[in-house]
Amino acid sequence: MSASPCGVENAAIVASYRCKVAEHYWVNQRYKYIRLEADAPIARITKAGQFYQLKCPTTLEHEPFLLRPMSVYGAGPEDNRIEFLYNVTGVGTKAMATLLEGGHMDIVGPLGNTFTFSANYRRILVVARGVGLATMAPLIKEASQAGVDITAVMSARSPADLMEKEFLRGATADVRSVFDADGTSSVEAMEVLLRELIEQQRPDAVYTCGSHRLLMLLQRVLSDYPRITAEVAMEQRMACGMGVCLSCVRLFDCDGDRKFLRVCREGPVFPIREVVGEVEFG
Numbered sequence: 001m002s003a004s005p006c007g008v009e010n011a012a013i014v015a016s017y018r019c020k021v022a023e024h025y026w027v028n029q030r031y032k033y034i035r036l037e038a039d040a041p042i043a044r045i046t047k048a049g050q051f052y053q054l055k056c057p058t059t060l061e062h063e064p065f066l067l068r069p070m071s072v073y074g075a076g077p078e079d080n081r082i083e084f085l086y087n088v089t090g091v092g093t094k095a096m097a098t099l100l101e102g103g104h105m106d107i108v109g110p111l112g113n114t115f116t117f118s119a120n121y122r123r124i125l126v127v128a129r130g131v132g133l134a135t136m137a138p139l140i141k142e143a144s145q146a147g148v149d150i151t152a153v154m155s156a157r158s159p160a161d162l163m164e165k166e167f168l169r170g171a172t173a174d175v176r177s178v179f180d181a182d183g184t185s186s187v188e189a190m191e192v193l194l195r196e197l198i199e200q201q202r203p204d205a206v207y208t209c210g211s212h213r214l215l216m217l218l219q220r221v222l223s224d225y226p227r228i229t230a231e232v233a234m235e236q237r238m239a240c241g242m243g244v245c246l247s248c249v250r251l252f253d254c255d256g257d258r259k260f261l262r263v264c265r266e267g268p269v270f271p272i273r274e275v276v277g278e279v280e281f282g
């Protein structure tokens with residue numbers, strides 16, 4: 001179930017899994033990696049771009065009420081193995097960061113849709129920033145296994161935040177790193193870089209995640225390349241993650257028809273060209 005022009009919801013079977021924390025460690029100062037072993041086969045039903053709702057533990061300091069959405073960073077090769085890479089930021093993720101190896105966590109999913117991807121593609125261009133990197137990792141793996149060439153533009157605050165190894169996980173790619181620290185990640189500089197890459201390499205598809213600014217830039221640049229498939233995995237604040245509470249709706253333009261769609265249910269992957277950047281009311 002890939003991103004469709006007007007958002008078809010994910011009808012896959014969603015379940016709750018009791019997981020054992022098999023591995024859990026800091027990747028850098030802000031991000032942690034967690035590997036879980038679920039109590040049932042989970043890897044083969046989980047696709048790139050999908051996410052799970054995580055039940056973060058209650059600690060003396062933190063009482064997270066809502067489940068937290070996290071993109072799948074990796075699934076398999078064992079049937080019950082699932083991985084997440086997360087930014088330790090607020091109540092839920094700080095509580096999650098205290099989980100010990102051997103402890104347990106409940107997760108619900110898989111939720112949402114997946115990317116449009118074909119093993120017949122020649123090259124894909126992936127543009128990721130921050131946590132977007134975790135979302136894109138399974139797509140990188142799929143493309144690499146299919147023998148599709150990969151260009152990865154990675155944007156970060158500074159080289160210490162980049163996590164190139166965690167992003168590629170052994171895949172070979174033409175990597176272009178840009179940073180806030182030296183100005184190479186500015187919209188102006190990125191536009192030059194992206195236009196150059198697209199013009200020279202002619203990717204079959206472009207994917208992005210992790211930055212609204214990059215999303216809007218890509219939307220503008222790709223309007224000159226209507227034949228390139230272009231998708232974004234959106235990270236909208238959400239509560240239930242299952243389409244009921246409507247807290248994650250965003251406005252989309254589906255062939256001139258403006259519609260509110262639920263990021264959790266019709267997404268999180270949407271065509272870049274359909275995202276409406278700014279909403280004007282009244």
Ligand SMILES: Cc1cc2nc3c(=O)[nH]c(=O)nc-3n(C[C@H](O)[C@H](O)[C@H](O)COP(=O)(O)OP(=O)(O)OC[C@H]3O[C@@H](n4cnc5c(N)ncnc54)[C@H](O)[C@@H]3O)c2cc1C
Pocket residue numbers: 051064066067068069070071072084085086087088089090091092093094131134135234235236237238239247268
């Ligand atoms: C599809 C998806 C995939 C994601 N993947 C990743 C990932 O791979 N790695 C990663 O680091 N982060 C990811 N995120 C972001 C991650 O979910 C947040 O960083 C995390 O929920 C923060 O939780 P917290 O308790 O630490 O922060 P807090 O800010 O303390 O709490 C945020 C919680 O409150 C909810 N919330 C806050 N405001 C609203 C609102 N207005 N309406 C409804 N609910 C609200 C949030 O959904 C969340 O449950 C993803 C988000 C989405 C939507």
